Amino acid sequence: MKPLTYCMSAIVLLVASAAAYADAKSDAAARAKAVAPFVEAETAIVAHVDLTRVDPSAAVDFAARTTYPTPPPNEIAEAKKEATKGLQGAIQAGVKEFYVVVTPGNQGWMPKVFAVVPMPAGADVAAFRKALHLPVGAGRVADGSLVFHADSLGQASQFPDSRTQPVDKFQPVARPELVTAFETAGDSAVQVALLPPAYASRVIEELMPQFPKELGGGPTTILTRGVSWAAAGIDLPPHAAIRLTIKSANAQAAEAIRAKLAEMMRLAGLCKEVRAVVPKYDEVAAMLAPKVEGDRLVLVLNEHGVDKLLSLVTPPIEVARASAARVQSMNNLKMLALALHNYYNANKHFPLPASSSKDGKPLLSWRVYILPYLEQDSLFRQFHLDEPWDSPHNRTLIDKMPSIYRLPMSKTEKGRTNYLLPVGGGAVFEADRPTQFKDITDGTSNTLMTVEADDEHAVIWTKPEDLQFDPKDPTKGLARFFNGGFNAGFCDGSVRFFDWPKDAKQIEILRYLFQRADRHPVQPW
Numbered sequence: 001m002k003p004l005t006y007c008m009s010a011i012v013l014l015v016a017s018a019a020a021y022a023d024a025k026s027d028a029a030a031r032a033k034a035v036a037p038f039v040e041a042e043t044a045i046v047a048h049v050d051l052t053r054v055d056p057s058a059a060v061d062f063a064a065r066t067t068y069p070t071p072p073p074n075e076i077a078e079a080k081k082e083a084t085k086g087l088q089g090a091i092q093a094g095v096k097e098f099y100v101v102v103t104p105g106n107q108g109w110m111p112k113v114f115a116v117v118p119m120p121a122g123a124d125v126a127a128f129r130k131a132l133h134l135p136v137g138a139g140r141v142a143d144g145s146l147v148f149h150a151d152s153l154g155q156a157s158q159f160p161d162s163r164t165q166p167v168d169k170f171q172p173v174a175r176p177e178l179v180t181a182f183e184t185a186g187d188s189a190v191q192v193a194l195l196p197p198a199y200a201s202r203v204i205e206e207l208m209p210q211f212p213k214e215l216g217g218g219p220t221t222i223l224t225r226g227v228s229w230a231a232a233g234i235d236l237p238p239h240a241a242i243r244l245t246i247k248s249a250n251a252q253a254a255e256a257i258r259a260k261l262a263e264m265m266r267l268a269g270l271c272k273e274v275r276a277v278v279p280k281y282d283e284v285a286a287m288l289a290p291k292v293e294g295d296r297l298v299l300v301l302n303e304h305g306v307d308k309l310l311s312l313v314t315p316p317i318e319v320a321r322a323s324a325a326r327v328q329s330m331n332n333l334k335m336l337a338l339a340l341h342n343y344y345n346a347n348k349h350f351p352l353p354a355s356s357s358k359d360g361k362p363l364l365s366w367r368v369y370i371l372p373y374l375e376q377d378s379l380f381r382q383f384h385l386d387e388p389w390d391s392p393h394n395r396t397l398i399d400k401m402p403s404i405y406r407l408p409m410s411k412t413e414k415g416r417t418n419y420l421l422p423v424g425g426g427a428v429f430e431a432d433r434p435t436q437f438k439d440i441t442d443g444t445s446n447t448l449m450t451v452e453a454d455d456e457h458a459v460i461w462t463k464p465e466d467l468q469f470d471p472k473d474p475t476k477g478l479a480r481f482f483n484g485g486f487n488a489g490f491c492d493g494s495v496r497f498f499d500w501p502k503d504a505k506q507i508e509i510l511r512y513l514f515q516r517a518d519r520h521p522v523q524p525w
Contacts, residue, residue: 027182027187028179028180028182028183028185029179031048031099031182031191032175032178032179032182034099034116034118034144034145035048035099035101035116035178036172036174036175036178037142037143037145037170037172038099038101038114038116038143038145038147038170038172039101039172039173039175039178040103040170040171040172040173041171041173041197041198042103042104042197042199043101043102043103043175043195043197044102044103044104044111044194044195044196044197044200045100045101045102045192045193045194045195046099046100046101046102046178046181046192046193046195047099047100047190047191047192047193048097048098048099048182048190048191048192049097049098049099049100049189049190050096050097050189050190051087051090051091051095051096051097051098052091052096052097053189053236054087054189054236055236055237055238056080056083056084056086056087057080057083057084058236058237058238059083059236059237060076060079060080060083061076061080061237062236062237062240064076064079065310066310072410072411072412072413072414073411074413074414075414078414085131086131086132086133088131089127089128089130089131089132090128090131090132092127092131093123093124093125093127093128093131094119094120094122094123094124094128095117095118095119095123095128096120097117097118098115098116098117098118099115099116099117099118100113100114100115100116100150101113101114101116104197112149113149113150114147114148114149114150115139115146115147115148115149115150116145116146116147117145117146117147117148118144118145119141119144119145119146120144125141125146128146129146134148175195177193177195177228177229177247178193178195180229180231180247181193181194181195181229181230181231181247182231184231184233184245184247185231185232185233185243185245186233186243187233188233188234188235188241188243189234189235189236190232190233190234190235190236191231191232191233191234192231192232192234193229193230193231194229194230194231194232195229196227196228196229200224201224201225204220204223204224205220205221205224208220211260214267215263215264215267216260216263216264216267218260222253222256222257222260223257223260225249225253226248226249226253226254226256226257227246227247227248227257228247228248228249229247230244230245230246230247231244231245231247232244232245235303239303240303240306240307241301241302241303241305241306242299242300242301242306243298243299243300243301244290244298244299244300245296245297245298245299246290246296246297246298247295247296248295248296248297249295250295251292251294251295253295254292254294254295254296254297255292257297258289258290258291258292258297261289261290261297262289265285265288265289266285268281268285269281269282269285278312278313280312283312284309284312284313287301287305287308287309287312288309322409322481322482322483324408325408325409325481325482326481326482326487326497328408329407329408329409329452329481329482329487330487330495330497332404332405332406332407332419333419333450333452333487333488333489333495334489334493334495335374335404336370336374336404336419336450336489337449337450337489337490337493337494337495338373338493339370339373339374340370340373340449340450341493342370342373343369343370343373344437346373347434348436349434349435349436350428350429350434350435350436351366351369351370351434352366352429352431352433352434353365353366353421353423353429353431353464353466354366354431354464354465355368355369355385355464357386357388361388362388362464363385363386363387363388363389363464364383364385364388364389364394364462364464365389365459365461365462365463365464365465365466366421366464367405367417367419367461367462368380368383368385368389368462371402374402374404376402379397379400379402382397382400383397383462389460389462389463389464390463394462397462398415398460398461398462399414399415401414401415401416401417401461401462405417405419405461407419407452407479407481409481409482410455410458410481411455412455412458415460415461416458416459416460416461417458417459417460417461418452418453418454418455418457418458418479419450419451419452419453420450420451420453420457420459420466420467420477421449421450421451421466421467422448422449422451422466422467422469422514423466423467423468423469424468424469425468425469425470425471425514425515426469426471426514426515426516426517426518427448427469427514427515427516428440428447428448428449428491428516429466435516437491439516439517440491440516440517441516441517441519442512442515442516442517442518442519442520442521443521444490444491444492445490445491445492445494446490446512446513446521446522446523447490447491447513447514447515447516448488448489448490448491448513448514449489449490449491450488450489451467451478451479451486451488451489452478452479452481452486452487452488453467453477453478453479454477454478454479454480455479456477457477469514471511471514471515474507474510474511474514475500475501475507475510480500482497483499484499484500485497485498485499485500486498486500491516496524498510498524509522509523509524
């Protein structure tokens with residue numbers, strides 16, 4: 001009986017495999033048909049997302065891990081809450097999938113990016129708009145789908161002319177490769193099809209007939225005439241995985257593309273800058289090398305592969321993040337210095353660390369009073385200047401803290417800042433009287449005006465609170481976000497980075513730099 005059993009099992013497996021293939025092909029055809037009315041001759045990218053297979057919490061964690069700057073924990077928690085609420089609202093409204101269609105613009109370089117959301121019978125368009133915080137009336141229903149500009153999901157577009165093309169005017173054409181691309185992407189949460197428009201090859205060949213020597217030279221026809229389309233099947237976190245397929249003209253073209261990509265990766269590995277950012281570049285390059293399977297190149301990264309790749313590139317990303325954050329913080333301090341100087345020009349003195357009521361009680365921080373000099377005049381006018389920072393009205397403005405007050409590497413909660421003035425102890429600022437340049441007898445280029453504080457000393461930005469300078473311990477409260485050091489602004493408007501003091505001599509120099517009139521005009525170490 002065993003041979004018969006094996007035979008029957010084989011037949012069952014073959015039938016099941018054929019059925020699965022038929023289902024996959026049917027699903028791909030259905031997806032291509034659903035988005036077909038919005039796919040034009042110039043369309044370059046079509047992506048499909050199955051909302052029922054999205055874990056919003058895991059997706060937010062993944063995004064926070066791989067983007068710069070890393071958001072503080074409270075913002076990550078808030079993003080998870082909003083993402084979960086939006087996803088649940090969309091599904092409850094009857095929406096279970098959506099497409100993104102990218103078509104290069106007819107004028108200029110800005111592409112048209114549309115979201116196409118199939119609206120099955122019984123779906124609630126108004127509830128869906130509300131769940132995603134879409135503007136009332138955003139987009140319109142066409143061919144059974146709600147279609148709207150993708151930038152409607154965020155803030156107002158930085159490129160208003162990208163909305164000039166009405167969302168209901170499309171010139172669809174048959175793109176049969178879309179079905180094959182979706183089918184190749186497989187049964188994943190996200191399928192992305194890259195469909196090079198017919199004119200793309202001609203344009204690339206005319207503008208760049210040869211690859212630059214940095215990319216190994218040779219004719220660009222290797223790619224322009226060798227690549228037919230590409231498809232990616234992506235599984236989302238917490239079990240992230242990806243399968244990338246590049247369809248070429250034939251097996252010979254596939255091998256030529258593989259060789260060209262390998263040459264580009266090799267040349268990139270010879271660059272010192274690349275090696276400095278990705279020390280384990282060879283391992284990364286090996287993981288990203290596709291294999292030739294007939295007329296296709298295939299790259300597969302399962303969950304383990306994605307985790308390993310991230311483990312190789314995350315440390316360099318963190319270094320790059322810290323470097324970029326350090327530069328961003330220096331820019332913030334420069335802008336604050338400029339605002340303080342403009343305040344001085346208008347008032348003939350620097351602002352007091354805090355404004356006070358008639359009976360001497362602190363009201364609002366200097367950070368509020370320089371808002372007009374940070375192009376935040378509208379926000380400034382919202383404050384009740386005769387009320388304290390925590391009055392019922394002024395408290396509502398805490399969450400509106402301008403981004404310039406956010407130190408990139410800080411993990412503090414929303415509304416808190418690490419940019420403080422040194423106050424008292426002979427520092428530039430005193431609580432009871434405004435400072436003028438004539439008071440800084442050690443010289444503006446030798447006296448500190450603003451500092452980065454650690455998270456423990458971060459304050460609510462509107463609160464009249466700063467860093468109380470202690471001459472006996474000049475390092476108290478200072479941040480160590482950047483390689484153990486900190487940025488600080490000088491009274492002349494310059495900003496410098498300080499390594500953490502290593503000995504008593506450097507601590508003494510730091511004390512002198514804080515004090516405006518100690519008769520020790522020293523330079524930083």
